[in-house]
Amino acid sequence: MKLDGQCLCGEVTYTIDSEPKFTAVCHCTDCQRQTGGAYSLVVGVDDEKLTISGDAVKTFITVGEEHKTNTNRSFCSECGSPIVGRIDAMPGLAFVKAGTLNDTSWLKPTVEVWCRSAQPWVAPLPGAERYDGDIPS
Numbered sequence: 001m002k003l004d005g006q007c008l009c010g011e012v013t014y015t016i017d018s019e020p021k022f023t024a025v026c027h028c029t030d031c032q033r034q035t036g037g038a039y040s041l042v043v044g045v046d047d048e049k050l051t052i053s054g055d056a057v058k059t060f061i062t063v064g065e066e067h068k069t070n071t072n073r074s075f076c077s078e079c080g081s082p083i084v085g086r087i088d089a090m091p092g093l094a095f096v097k098a099g100t101l102n103d104t105s106w107l108k109p110t111v112e113v114w115c116r117s118a119q120p121w122v123a124p125l126p127g128a129e130r131y132d133g134d135i136p137s
């Protein structure tokens with residue numbers, strides 16, 4: 001499976017040369033703020049198989065509530081689209097913002113994290129595992 005995607009303006013593009021590991025919803029307040037939406041929809045992929053192109057990529061760092069480690073949030077500095085997050089506590093994984101994929105038809109989130117800060121009107125996803133914070137390690 002080869003996946004690709006891009007930001008809103010098209011300056012930043014990427015390809016993923018492996019199977020996605022999971023699709024998850026993150027309800028943390030930082031994701032709500034970054035996306036401007038109720039949550040962030042992400043696909044977990046092998047960071048080594050993710051290739052990002054475009055000079056407009058910039059990274060903003062937030063500090064995770066639970067692990068107190070950095071979350072590196074990369075986005076397009078031209079149009080502001082969030083592209084990928086990388087969490088220092090989870091090396092080797094990249095969390096691609098799933099709404100930037102060119103084909104979103106196959107997405108099926110199976111995990112919800114940071115449910116404690118979920119918007120109250122967001123119904124639990126059918127069949128998805130729900131965690132108050134991060135997935136317990």
Ligand SMILES: [Zn+2]
Nearest residue numbers: 007009076079
């Ligand atoms: Zn852009």
Ligand SMILES: [Zn+2]
Nearest residue numbers: 026027028031
């Ligand atoms: Zn989050």
